[in-house]
Amino acid sequence: MAVIYKCKECRKVLYSFEKVGQDFYGVRTPSEISSIYGGKCPKCGKKLNVPLIDDISVKLRVKRSRSF
Known part of the structure; x- marks a missing residue:
C-alpha cells in the first residue's frame, strides 16, 4: 500500500x-x-497543516496479473 x-x-x-x-x-x-x-x-502556496482524520483516505489497489 502506498502512502x-x-x-x-x-x-x-x-x-x-x-x-x-x-x-x-x-x-x-x-x-x-x-x-x-x-x-x-x-x-499554490497554501499553508501545509497536519491532516485530520477526515483528511485521510485508504484505498485498496488491486494487483493485476500479467498475461504473456
Whole structure:
C-alpha cells in the first residue's frame, strides 16, 4: 500500500512512499513533509497543516496479473 501526501487545496503530490526499502528513512511524517517545503505548498502556496482524520483516505489497489 502506498502512502501519498497531497496538498489539500490543489491536490499536488508532495510525497509518495511506494514500497519498503525505497529510502533509508522510511515513511515520512506530515510534519517532516511540511518542513521540507517550508510549511507551504510549492504549487499554490497554501499553508501545509497536519491532516485530520477526515483528511485521510485508504484505498485498496488491486494487483493485476500479467498475461504473456
